[in-house]
Amino acid sequence: MRLSFNWKWGTWKSGKWKWEPAMRLLHFGLLRCAALLVPGNRRAEWSREWQGELWHVRQACAPAGCTGWRGELEVTQFCLGAFQDALCLRRTGPQPKQAFAAMEGTARQCILILVAILAASDGIALLLPGVRAELMLWPRKVNPNLVLIRGQGSDYDSLPSISSAQFRSWTARKQKYFDGFAFYRVTRESVEPGWVPGERPDRSNWGVAHASSNTFALLGLPVRFAEPGRSTEGDLPEVILGEAVWKRHFGAEPRVAGVVMRMGTQMVRIAGVVPDGSLGLPGRVDAWLLEPDSAMGTGGDGYVIAHLTPMGKAEMWAPCVKITANGPDESEDDLLGVSLEEWRPAPETLYGFALFLALLALPAITSVSLGEASANPQKTSWGRRIFRWSFLSAKIALLLPIVYLVSLDLAYGFTTFGRERAVYIQLISTFLMCLFGLRWVLKDQRQRCPVCMRCVTHPAHVGQASRTFLDWNGTEMMCMGGHTLLHVPSLPTSWFSTQRWLYLDTSWGFLFAGSTRQIP
């Protein structure tokens, strides 16, 4: 019910009582506020009565055009009494606990719970940096036809195994299978990110990747906040920050490009920001220090990223292939080329695959029947049947994004798992949640009264297990609205294989007196 402020009741005479409209507005506002305290089902009538009474009170106490605060004060006191009346109605009306109890088992409650879980999982996903990086903001895919070259002897991708001398010898020669190389090695360095001359420096230890200057061009990864036209202030080396340190030390400031800071023994200029770890590249990197190829001669082993020529792509028949390369001393080195495209499947792809597996496995753990065969179409209107199917669809539609978000929370919420394990965690968790989630959806649907869509309750075991083949043995549940009884056989037999609904006529009404509810 909307309270409308009717200006035609009484006329405002300019110059005599100029505050009358303001007072009318005040009284209208008071009644409107008090109406909020009244239970929703009685609010409309309550507002209508008080609005009507207010008109009469105004006529008696403060007729239009009359001056004086006394009359307005009386009208205001009358309106303030509305709050006591509203509170009285609230106390005598249905209490929140009763209202909650009335909602128990309803389709609305089920949908509200699922929506709450969806909102919670979405909120958690947005709070966890790893999950947020997967979901939004950062591009996940690097350029196609990229491989990570590593030594065959190293069991783990995370171990650096290519020397800078090897890298230089490869770049110096024209290659048949590769047309671009980038090299990086990771060292721990002391960094003063927020250093201001004259103040005590704020030092921290970062994993710094000394990378060849073409690294990001080769990866095809856009650098956020980069300013291509910016002058290179005094030829300072450029550093690209990882997302985590950008947030931790620079407060996620978008105008971070151009800031000069000390890294190790040299001053560097920040050129932009890139995501953490979502590139599928090994090594824990907080910042990328771009160096010319000539500066790559020093330092230990690192990682090489190479771009495949069409011929190289044709030879890349598996995600991981053996490569024989000539070393700087003309020796032949056996290496491995690992495709960066195949490094990690996209979360959506994994999700779809796990969902497909769950759908295949579902009939093994539950019946896919909804028990509709025993529902009497004559006693269930088309509207109710459409509502029943819409409810099932809504449950599935809410379950699927919940599973996706929760699986991402589990897989990428904890950085200690590592990216490779995250893939398996997401796959397994998605499969299990889809499987048991869909099982719950079907089971819940089977146990909802076809008339009012409430869950049937009060299970009672009827019969004896030893008499299964002579008599009926199973569980009976009833709809608390008094509409139906549900018979579920303990052991499906040829004459009673699936659950059956028994529609209760009005003669059962006395059993449900006071609890029979209207069909929502």
Place this chain on the structure above:
Amino acid sequence: MAREPRPSETKLSHTAALILQALDAGFVYGFSIMEMTGLPSGTVYPAMRRLERDELIRSNWEKQSIADAEQRPTRKYYKLTAAGKTTLEASRRRYPLLERLIPTEEARTV
């Protein structure tokens, strides 16, 4: 086992009895009862809700056409039920001054 008290046995507060007496005297809507009894709106309306809940009074809306003809909003009228009349009789015995405060002769046409 406690039994429900009969309407005639229902003990009303003085305020509730006063409102019943006002209704019986012909003051049939909230504001007129307020004027007659001198009670504030925050007392009269909640008391009438409780009396209506206990089925001592009942309410009905006047016809929209009447209100439209008089260019005013419709109002809700209250009326004593049979149980209300019985209870009022019991209350009069309990509060002898009730009839003197609001004599039934003062009933006016609304």
